[in-house]
Amino acid sequence: TSKSTLSYAERARQHDNPIARKLFEIAEAKKSNVVVSADLTTTKELLELADHLGPYIAVLKTHIDIVSDFNKETVFGLKSLSEKHNFLIFEDRKFVDIGNTVQKQYHGGALRISEWAHLVNASILAGDGIVEALAQTGTSDAFEHKGERGLLMLAEMTTRGTFATGAYTKASIESAKKHSSFVIGFISNQALTSIETQIPATHMEDFIVFTTGVNRATKGDPLGQQYQTPEAAIKRGADFIISGRGIYATSDPIQAAKLYQNEGWAAYETRIKN
Amino acid sequence: TSKSTLSYAERARQHDNPIARKLFEIAEAKKSNVVVSADLTTTKELLELADHLGPYIAVLKTHIDIVSDFNKETVFGLKSLSEKHNFLIFEDRKFVDIGNTVQKQYHGGALRISEWAHLVNASILAGDGIVEALAQTGTSDAFEHKGERGLLMLAEMTTRGTFATGAYTKASIESAKKHSSFVIGFISNQALTSIETQIPATHMEDFIVFTTGVNRATKGDPLGQQYQTPEAAIKRGADFIISGRGIYATSDPIQAAKLYQNEGWAAYETRIKN
Numbered sequence: 001t002s003k004s005t006l007s008y009a010e011r012a013r014q015h016d017n018p019i020a021r022k023l024f025e026i027a028e029a030k031k032s033n034v035v036v037s038a039d040l041t042t043t044k045e046l047l048e049l050a051d052h053l054g055p056y057i058a059v060l061k062t063h064i065d066i067v068s069d070f071n072k073e074t075v076f077g078l079k080s081l082s083e084k085h086n087f088l089i090f091e092d093r094k095f096v097d098i099g100n101t102v103q104k105q106y107h108g109g110a111l112r113i114s115e116w117a118h119l120v121n122a123s124i125l126a127g128d129g130i131v132e133a134l135a136q137t138g139t140s141d142a143f144e145h146k147g148e149r150g151l152l153m154l155a156e157m158t159t160r161g162t163f164a165t166g167a168y169t170k171a172s173i174e175s176a177k178k179h180s181s182f183v184i185g186f187i188s189n190q191a192l193t194s195i196e197t198q199i200p201a202t203h204m205e206d207f208i209v210f211t212t213g214v215n216r217a218t219k220g221d222p223l224g225q226q227y228q229t230p231e232a233a234i235k236r237g238a239d240f241i242i243s244g245r246g247i248y249a250t251s252d253p254i255q256a257a258k259l260y261q262n263e264g265w266a267a268y269e270t271r272i273k274n
Numbered sequence: 275t276s277k278s279t280l281s282y283a284e285r286a287r288q289h290d291n292p293i294a295r296k297l298f299e300i301a302e303a304k305k306s307n308v309v310v311s312a313d314l315t316t317t318k319e320l321l322e323l324a325d326h327l328g329p330y331i332a333v334l335k336t337h338i339d340i341v342s343d344f345n346k347e348t349v350f351g352l353k354s355l356s357e358k359h360n361f362l363i364f365e366d367r368k369f370v371d372i373g374n375t376v377q378k379q380y381h382g383g384a385l386r387i388s389e390w391a392h393l394v395n396a397s398i399l400a401g402d403g404i405v406e407a408l409a410q411t412g413t414s415d416a417f418e419h420k421g422e423r424g425l426l427m428l429a430e431m432t433t434r435g436t437f438a439t440g441a442y443t444k445a446s447i448e449s450a451k452k453h454s455s456f457v458i459g460f461i462s463n464q465a466l467t468s469i470e471t472q473i474p475a476t477h478m479e480d481f482i483v484f485t486t487g488v489n490r491a492t493k494g495d496p497l498g499q500q501y502q503t504p505e506a507a508i509k510r511g512a513d514f515i516i517s518g519r520g521i522y523a524t525s526d527p528i529q530a531a532k533l534y535q536n537e538g539w540a541a542y543e544t545r546i547k548n
């Protein structure tokens with residue numbers, strides 16, 4: 001859980017989780033640590049954005065349940081574009097329920113998340129059972145996509161007045177350590193290094209930090225969102241920066257994506273030089 | 275937020291929120307405070323359960339995203355059965371995101387939740403912005419179902435090691451008070467009376483307590499769920515008891531529903547006599 005000064009290439013070599021390795025390899029190959037939050041509400045818009053921005057991003061983040069005409073073509077399109085442009089798909093589901101329920105929400109169901117999303121996230125709000133439940137089925141030999149899926153703990157949030165702090169954040173880290181065969185990183189606003197937990201690192205652990213609330217142009221929105229710049233996020237420990245409206249809601253999303261890519265990459269290069 | 279000793283009929287008369295009134299009227303008319311958690315994974319099973327148990331329940335709770343063949347017929351079926359048997363529908367979505375995102379998840383999207391679910395729930399984890407965002411659109415004059423929808427705050431959870439406690443629970447109550455035009459109650463394991471918050475009650479407030487983790491036969495499941503009996507839950511302040519596997523996973527769900535209905539009602543009658 002450290003603000004890593006290693007390169008993505010180095011981290012890819014050292015990591016023992018195949019999906020983490022793949023993510024680092026993509027970042028290195030494409031020189032991008034950008035995750036675009038593709039919060040669009042039709043299949044056409046979503047797939048068009050994914051196709052246009054695909055070359056510049058490492059990960060496409062979805063809220064698949066906001067897509068009004070979600071259907072098989074949505075899934076097929078996302079999968080194809082992920083291969084065409086070599087990016088991972090992260091469904092921002094924020095699982096937060098009893099273990100028995102989240103297993104049904106992750107596998108099958110209306111949205112078939114485990115079939116197409118390389119990464120998902122979960123909150124420790126309900127306690128550790130949720131992580132155990134997701135890890136259990138996600139790393140089971142019976143699971144078709146074993147080794148191709150990973151979980152991020154929602155360890156912090158970007159919003160004003162969030163309760164994802166303190167003991168909650170600590171427990172997210174502990175849970176990640178306990179289930180590191182499936183948990184590959186965090187959604188957090190900073191490296192979580194300084195936070196000491198009761199569970200010691202038992203092996204070479206390299207959790208990946210995803211930071212959301214990234215926007216070059218504005219400080220927040222009227223509903224509680226708070227922003228920082230790509231550079232600031234990476235300085236504080238982000239390995240991947242997540243931006244939605246800062247990219248897709250501009251007049252030229254491709255230019256915006258390139259800009260975030262360049263700034264994010266420059267900030268990363270500065271960090272690994274130190 | 276008190277462990278109410280008033281009858282449902284009395285509370286229906288006094289409440290200024292139409293959907294809360296409707297819920298109390300249903301409970302009184304059907305002599306039921308049972309919410310069945312219909313965690314089934316096909317439309318056919320879900321609608322069959324709703325039709326069979328409809329006469330004995332006040333609310334049908336769904337996890338609509340676990341329904342593998344979710345489609346227009348699912349929604350049509352739920353709506354029709356809700357009218358046929360006079361129960362409300364509660365989609366247990368546990369919204370937990372920035373305001374901008376939850377608005378898109380609640381209205382429209384793949385699951386069209388605001389079109390068919392009378393009640394939904396949300397977590398204060400991200401801060402108060404989520405409640406503001408949902409209340410804003412849920413009580414807007416532009417919203418077709420204004421006055422027919424309500425929000426429950428996920429103030430506590432049933433699971434081992436949950437972080438939905440302390441300051442989190444307090445903030446859930448404060449947020450409910452602030453947005454009482456839309457928030458009609460809590461998911462909690464007890465009446466939240468004894469908890470003092472900084473926001474004083476500004477008017478006659480009567481938040482409705484829904485308690486989940488209710489099961490007559492067992493103490494928990496292997497993934498962190500913890501149970502209490504219908505009677506225990508109502509003694510602790512539940513106005514409505516939510517049970518899933520305790521009802522639908524038995525050999526005779528109709529008999530089980532009747533049993534929970536009778537026990538729940540008897541415990542309620544005992545409580546209002548005191």
Ligand SMILES: O=c1cc(CO)n([C@@H]2O[C@H](COP(=O)(O)O)[C@@H](O)[C@H]2O)c(=O)[nH]1
Nearest residue numbers: 037157158212213243244245371372375
């Ligand atoms: O704390 C968080 C966590 C997440 C992701 O898990 N998000 C999500 O990032 C995206 C930010 O979008 P924006 O850059 O347009 O504000 C949204 O999809 C929002 O749901 C946040 O905005 N804040």
Ligand SMILES: O=c1cc(CO)n([C@@H]2O[C@H](COP(=O)(O)O)[C@@H](O)[C@H]2O)c(=O)[nH]1
Nearest residue numbers: 097098101311430431432486517518519
């Ligand atoms: O703290 C909670 C909150 C909820 C509802 O918001 N739930 C839900 O109740 C139901 C309990 O099912 P069960 O009676 O079969 O354990 C599940 O749908 C679960 O997701 C819980 O089990 N615990």
